[in-house]
Amino acid sequence: MSERHPIEVLVVDDERPTRILMERELPQSGCKVVAVPSGEEALEVLSRQEFDVVLLDLKMPGLGGVETLRRLRTSGVTAEVVVLTGHPDVDTAIEAMKLGAYDYLTKPFKLSEVEAVLRRAAEKRQLQEENTALRRIVGRRDTGSVILGESQAMRFLLEMVERVAGSSAPVLISGETGTGKGLIARTLHQASPRGDQPFLVINCSAFQDQLLESELFGHEKGAFTGAASAKAGLFEVAHRGTVFLDEVAEMSPAMQAKLLQVLDTGELRRVGGTKERRVDTRIFAATNKDLHEEVRAGRFREDLFFRLNVVSLAVPPLRDRKEDIPPLVEHFFRQFRLPGQQKKSVSPEVMRLLMQYAWPGNVRELANTIERLVLLAPGTIIVPEDLPSNIRPTLDLPSEEGDAPLPLAEVERISIIRALRYTEGKKAPAARLLRIDVKTLTHKIERYNIHI
Numbered sequence: 005m006s007e008r009h010p011i012e013v014l015v016v017d018d019e020r021p022t023r024i025l026m027e028r029e030l031p032q033s034g035c036k037v038v039a040v041p042s043g044e045e046a047l048e049v050l051s052r053q054e055f056d057v058v059l060l061d062l063k064m065p066g067l068g069g070v071e072t073l074r075r076l077r078t079s080g081v082t083a084e085v086v087v088l089t090g091h092p093d094v095d096t097a098i099e100a101m102k103l104g105a106y107d108y109l110t111k112p113f114k115l116s117e118v119e120a121v122l123r124r125a126a127e128k129r130q131l132q133e134e135n136t137a138l139r140r141i142v143g144r145r146d147t148g149s150v151i152l153g154e155s156q157a158m159r160f161l162l163e164m165v166e167r168v169a170g171s172s173a174p175v176l177i178s179g180e181t182g183t184g185k186g187l188i189a190r191t192l193h194q195a196s197p198r199g200d201q202p203f204l205v206i207n208c209s210a211f212q213d214q215l216l217e218s219e220l221f222g223h224e225k226g227a228f229t230g231a232a233s234a235k236a237g238l239f240e241v242a243h244r245g246t247v248f249l250d251e252v253a254e255m256s257p258a259m260q261a262k263l264l265q266v267l268d269t270g271e272l273r274r275v276g277g278t279k280e281r282r283v284d285t286r287i288f289a290a291t292n293k294d295l296h297e298e299v300r301a302g303r304f305r306e307d308l309f310f311r312l313n314v315v316s317l318a319v320p321p322l323r324d325r326k327e328d329i330p331p332l333v334e335h336f337f338r339q340f341r342l343p344g345q346q347k348k349s350v351s352p353e354v355m356r357l358l359m360q361y362a363w364p365g366n367v368r369e370l371a372n373t374i375e376r377l378v379l380l381a382p383g384t385i386i387v388p389e390d391l392p393s394n395i396r397p398t399l400d401l402p403s404e405e406g407d408a409p410l411p412l413a414e415v416e417r418i419s420i421i422r423a424l425r426y427t428e429g430k431k432a433p434a435a436r437l438l439r440i441d442v443k444t445l446t447h448k449i450e451r452y453n454i455h456i
């Protein structure tokens with residue numbers, strides 16, 4: 005892991021001397037440096053360019069370092085972050101670490117310290133990238149790939165998965181976006197006798213015909229412009245393993261014909277090649293369209309449909325299996341918990357809202373929502389105010405209909421929120437409305453973690 009590209013560093017500091025120092029000195033130890041004076045500009049640059057490490061000053065006017073870090077994490081930036089702090093700021097540095105910063109340096113620091121931490125951070129990132137690439141190829145082996153499902157529908161599906169794992173038959177997995185088709189495909193592969201062999205995923209909608217053909221079946225040297233050397237396709241590489249054709253409905257008619265032929269004969273020919281090659285590759289296909297309907301409309305070959313649809317797994321949308329929501333919520337809070345952070349949970353009212361919501365993006369949307377709550381909600385117990393507005397449609401309070409009894413504490417909490425809303429957050433009049441004194445109110449506001 006020694007020789008590779010320079011470490012790309014983004015320096016974010018409102019102090020000009022620090023920026024100049026870094027821009028001048030770090031390139032001598034093999035870094036490429038871009039320096040900006042504010043969090044806002046950092047986010048802007050990061051949306052356009054990838055960096056290995058961000059050196060982030062915590063104390064800046066405008067967006068502070070911690071807020072910058074938070075936003076950068078929710079916008080999917082994967083760079084390692086090293087925060088820079090003055091001495092009195094160590095508490096904030098710790099907060100930054102909880103938000104996933106890699107390390108911190110206290111000002112004034114030595115240049116050698118900066119170089120050392122940059123190297124370590126870049127190495128960690130490199131390792132992570134290698135792992136991700138590896139996982140993409142061999143499939144996930146870690147325990148992250150459990151499929152949760154308590155609903156009747158999911159239990160039935162999981163039984164099917166178990167039953168068909170042993171065979172080599174093609175499997176067609178259908179379901180709306182985010183329902184867990186990818187997860188089920190991986191799990192099914194791992195549970196099969198091919199589990200130790202490659203599991204390769206290709207998204208059929210992401211390639212034009214010629215590229216898709218060469219990705220799937222490989223090509224010989226000089227087969228087309230840019231084919232500088234021969235390359236094996238996924239079907240060959242996944243010999244004895246599984247190829248997962250994601251979004252299979254997006255395949256062009258020409259590609260559908262080619263795929264059908266390979267499935268029929270068990271042999272393929274690389275693009276530009278003459279030799280037939282035998283492959284033993286199991287096929288999974290997934291689609292979020294109704295493939296029957298695609299066949300009826302003449303957009304998908306019926307013969308290919310029958311070939312792929314030997315085993316058919318239909319994953320129901322999350323709104324049709326609401327019993328799965330509570331265990332999934334718990335699972336994602338655990339999964340996304342930050343190091344050193346107490347695991348968060350939701351108030352009964354929030355759970356009710358989560359179960360009422362229709363989840364058009366299914367489990368993925370739920371996972372993203374919980375991840376945001378882990379990062380952004382201030383308290384350990386999530387309250388309705390923390391939810392994005394589409395999930396808590398108008399009023400955050402439970403509707404008056406529905407006669408399920410509420411826990412007394414919940415009634416008290418709701419009353420307090422109502423009163424505070426009525427008085428626009430002013431405590432003294434709210435306390436009067438509630439017929440308690442301000443001290444008691446303050447105490448309860450803290451206890452219920454109410455944010456005014």
Ligand SMILES: Nc1ncnc2c1ncn2[C@@H]1O[C@H](COP(=O)(O)OP(=O)(O)OP(=O)(O)O)[C@@H](O)[C@H]1O
Nearest residue numbers: 150151152180181182183184185186187292367368
């Ligand atoms: N039953 C489940 N238990 C645990 N995690 C799940 C479950 N279903 C889905 N997930 C998680 O939700 C996310 C979305 O799932 P996945 O990517 O498999 O959906 P998909 O149906 O393939 O979506 P798309 O159609 O957009 O490709 C993943 O992070 C997955 O691990």
Ligand SMILES: [Mg+2]
Nearest residue numbers: 185186187250
């Ligand atoms: Mg998928």
